[in-house]
Amino acid sequence: MDDEENDQEGLTYSEAGVDLAASDAAVAALVGATGEFEGEFAGLIELDDRYLGLTTDGVGTKLLVAAAVDDYSTVGIDCLAMNANDLVAEGLDPIAFVDYLAVEAPDEATATAIGEGLRRGAREAGVALTGGETAVLPEIVSGLDLAGACVGLAPTDGLLPGTAQPGDRLVGWASGGIHSNGLTLAREAVTREFEYEDPFPPDPDRTVGEALLEPTRLYTDLVAPLRGHEVRAAAHVTGGGWRNLTRMGAHHYEVTDPFPAQPVFELVRSTGDVADREMHRTFNMGTGFVAAVAPEDAPALAEETDGRVIGRVTEGEGVAIRGLELGSD
Missing domain, CATH: 3.90.650.10 (PurM-like C-terminal domain)
Incomplete structure (x- = not known):
C-alpha cells in the first residue's frame, strides 16, 4: 500500500x-453511568490470592457473511476467540465460556454449526464450555446474533x-x-x-x-x-x-x-x-x-x-x- x-x-x-x-462517546457515557472498573481489555476483580477477569463480546456483522453463504461453522470460534484474547491481553488464563444466541427463528442446522465452532474454539483454547442461553426474539432480532462471555484467572503476581x-x-x-x-x-x-x-x-x-x-x-x-x-x-x-x-x-x-x-x-x-x-x-x-x-x-x-x-x-x-x-x- x-x-x-x-x-x-x-x-x-x-x-x-x-x-x-459516536461509538466511543456512547461507550464513555455507559461507563460514566455505571462507574469505572479495573482493567483495560477485561474487567478485573481482586480475590484473596488471585484475580478474576471477565470479558464479553460478539461476532458482529461477520454473521451477515455467514448468513449469505449459509456457513456458520467458524463463527463460534470467532465468538470464543474475541473474548479469550482480551483476557490474554491482561495476563489472565481463560478458563470458562458461555454463549448467548439470539435468533429470529430457531434452526437446528444453524445451531449445530455454531455449537461445533464453539466446541472447536474451546478445545483449542483449553476453555470449558459451561452453558449459555438461546433466545427466540422475532420482534427484536432479524436473523441471529451471537455473543458470549469468558472468565479468566491469574495469580496476584500473574497479571501484566x-x-x-x-x-x-x-x-x-x-x-x-x-x-x-x-x-x-x-x-x-x-x-x-x-x-x-x-x-x-x-x-x-x-x-x-x-x-x-x-x-x-x-x-x-x-x-x-x-x-x-x-x-x-x-x-x-x-x-x-x-x-x-x-x-x-x-x-x-x-x-x-x-x-x-x-x-x-x-x-x-x-x-x-x-x-x-x-x-x-x-x-x-x-x-x-x-x-x-x-x-x-x-x-x-x-x-x-x-x-x-x-x-x-x-x-x-x-x-x-x-x-x-x-x-x-
Missing part, C-alpha cells in the same frame, strides 16, 4: 455505517502491569485475517465488485466469502510466555485497528516491521478505494496481538513464540505504522 494514498479519502468505516467517534514504558520493544504476532472487526466496511467494499460465492482473486480455490470468514486466531498459548518475560502490557488488535496499542499507555508506538497483511485486506482496500490510514485504523492488517516488552527480553520472547519484534515505544502519543501516523483518538 502506497503512502501517497494517505491523502486520498475513499470509502470509510463511518460511510459504511459505523461511526467510531498494564502500562508500557518508553524504550520498550513491541513484539507482535500474526493474525489469521480480518478476524471479527471491521466487517461492515469490508462487506461494503468487497460487494461493490464481487459476490461472496465468487472465486477469491489471490486464491481461486477459495471464495470471497471463505476469505472473509477465516476465523479469529486464538492467542491463549501466549499466556505462559508473556508471564515468563518482562512484558509490561499487551493489546489485542480488534475494533479500532492499530489504535488499540494506545490502550497500553499514553506513549508513541512506532511500528516499523509489522507482519504482512493477508491478501483479503488488499481486496478490501482496492474494491472500496479505502485509504491506507483508514485501513490501519479499522483492521489488524496482519498483526493481531502486540506486547510491550523490556528491550533485553523482546528477542527471546519473539524467538520462543512465533512472534517478531515489530517496533518500539517512544515518548509522545499516537501510533505510526512505517511512518504513517494514525493518531490516538
